[in-house]
Amino acid sequence: MKNTFRRWLDGDIDLMEDITRTAHEHDMDRDEIKARKKKVSEIIRQREDAQSIILAEEKGFRIFYNIAAIICCAMLIAVLLYCVANLPRFGQENAQATVVTRRYIERGLEETGAVNIVSGMILDYRAFDTLGESHVLFTALVCVMVLLRKDWKNMNSKFEDYSSIRSDRYFQTEKDAILQTIGIVLVPCIFVFGAYVLLNGQNSPGGGFSGGAILGAAMIIFTSAFGFRKVDRFFTLKLSSYVTFVALSFYSFAKGYVFITGANGLDNHIPKGIPGAILSGGLILPLDIAVGLVVACTMYGFYSLFRRGSIGGG
């Protein structure tokens, strides 16, 4: 026992090894695992040696590199400062420069029906940009899924210790009293606040992106307090992809309809509503909801993928 303890202190053995052993390692011979690990560590050692030799050789280059980087940054800073100092003074020297903003401020409410001019601007005047922007988030989610979602390839990689990643599921902080108690109090409040910000985007600061971020944060807090198993019961990969699919295709087609009718000089029959009411601003509210759902799914998806390599179990 004492001997084992001594060896553990020295870092020779790992007491948790039995628990963290993965299913993949299970059906392999122990000796084979040991031999393979030894081989891998040997390779890693060799590579590190080679690396250190290269680093020593490249020391001169690295000094040059650092100096060059500093000079480049300093030059960029100087150019930008000079440029900003020479900008025409706002609204005075060039009256043309405020034509667009003036119209947004003066006639934004009348034309879009949204009290919050920013919402009116991003979802009505310049809705095409926002259509792209919401797909940027979706693209990022797809990229992270490509990289991190568990599959045959990255699970069978011999050079990464996947047991440490999988162990995250076994050592949950499910019994953490402080986190859970505060979670019970906070999470509903955050959800309600998120919904408020999301639904009130046309009348007050907020909207799809900020509301969705708050909802996503609430999901993350809930997950870290109560564990993935609780969340997996209602939030699966299927639900996530359906929500994203429906929200984004609704966005594309609703906006596509508005673009086509607008460009061809037709009336789009979307009521503007009474400014200040919750159902106002034409399409702004449904679009905000769609964007918010996508943002919430994306945030939770990132968290889940980074922590355990899947969305909604499996």
Place this chain on the structure above:
Amino acid sequence: MNMIRNFPLFTIVLSLFSGVLCTMLKGKTAKYYTLIYECFLIVLVFFVLWYTYRTGDSFTYTMGEFPAPWGNEIRAGVLEATLALSFLIIIFCSVLGGWKFLVVDVDETKVNLYFTLINLLTAALMAMIWTNDIFTGYVFLEIMTLTSCGLMIVREIGRTTLAAVRYMILNLLGSGLFLLGVVLLYDITGHLLMVPMQENIATMAGTSAAMEPVTMSLGILTIGLSIKSGLFPFHFWMPDTYGWSTPTSASILSSIVSKAYIFLLFKIYYRCIGIEVFERLPIRKILFILGILGMIFGSISAIRKSSVNRMVAYSSAAQIGYIYMGIGIGGMMGYTAAMFHILVHAVTKSLLFLTTPRLAEVSGDSLLFKNLQGSAHRAKDAGIVFLLCSLSMVGIPIFAGFSSKLMFALSAAQADNMKILFFTMSALAISSVLNALYFLRTVIRIYTEGRGGADISAHKLYEEEKGIRGVAYDMEDDEEEEETTLSKMEFRIPAAILIGMNLFLGLFSWYTVDLIQKGLEMFP
């Protein structure tokens, strides 16, 4: 007739929708859907080209009910339609031609995500080509950056992840600089739409004090986009990026993504700044010099490589140099040559990246020259295709490469400047010789009799090269698969299409030149 005016919008919105739809489909279904959808897009864009060519003028399309300075806008002309049409055909061919390797390189459960990325990239490409608004350009440039990283990491071997991280850092630097430039231009002019911005700049072009910030912001923007497209001092991300990703990704990234950035930059020069104002700025000369340096140093780097994919990747750096040189020469002829070379390079380079893995496949999956010996005899179709592409890259008459080099020379002769003429001619001569050196060396190598790496198993070779066992080559017990007619056709059809395009650009270059010049006339 008015219906056709809606088509550019359809190409963008439907591509975004298809991207989202592909996450819901199974891998194989997503592939067939994407192929059919690309054909549909090609038809749409062809109609746009026909319509704009017939009416002889470009048309703007308001996105929504708010007209020009207030809402977004897209605009389609002959030049945009020509580029979009060729790019779409190339995407179609790349997906078809690289399918065989895609199955091996991409995990089964992620094939649909791959096609999601392809569709999103198509949407971003279309938006960047049609847009008439500089900020829309930025938004879709972001989508393009992210999708191209995704297309790389999908192979999931350590090398691609490393390359993708490098690529992403450099590209984000480029995006950041581009955004800074856009913000400064917006502050100066008060517009994000290109045409009002141009009018505003034209009024202040008289006073030199007001032009200083414009020049600087344009410079920052140019640096940003030239990092992204791989102009000479920023081309070092290319070999890793193109050399290790799966063939479809490599051919799309090299032939389309970098060209889309160049086209956006060109559009900003032409439409935001106005070409008369731009020709007075010093940026043009710098682009000319960097383009020439890129042509020479890219080729020199390519000569020193021992792997065929890295060589082809470095030759991309040289070809990007040609395009920037064309913009630097200026004049109607110079811009025409640059645009023509965008098409030429896209057509040739995409096919080269589809061919090299075929040669490697029969040489123990190794891309090293020493193992490629005799591979053209083992894979006959790939050998012929590689030979034809190499001849085009070197610039042998009847192929497209010759026409574009001839046009660069003609444009330099028309520039009325002895220095430009001298530098262009010598750069063209040196670069052609260097091109011939490394491409024909490869051709000779693959046609020399020998077994090369054919007898080495892929697995063993990988261990030897890297010292470690790769995940992608882990299928030791796989039996040799007999190549079916279908999988042969999957390579031969896209190869035939691309070579046909190449010969068309080479033999009947005046049709395309006519289209481009018509497009440039209605471009500003």
